[in-house]
Amino acid sequence: MIKVNKKEKLEWHQGMTVQDVLDKMGYIYPQITVTVNGRLVQREDYHTHEVPDHADVNVFHLAHGG
Secondary structure (H helix, E strand, C coil), X not given: CEEECCCEEECCCCCCEHXXXXXXXXXXXXXXXXXXXXXXXXXXXXXXXXXXXXXXXXXXXXXXXX
């Protein structure tokens, strides 16, 4: 089981990647930042960066405007 944004729980599976988490949670924002256990994951690594069981994943939607 992993925790997403300190409130949502998601069933973990072997080989789960950051992109798997984003897909399961329905995050489709074009500008997001993801950390896994407090470490920033680069966007180009979302499909390959594996999320360990019991991880704390934070997804931040970057807002902009004026």
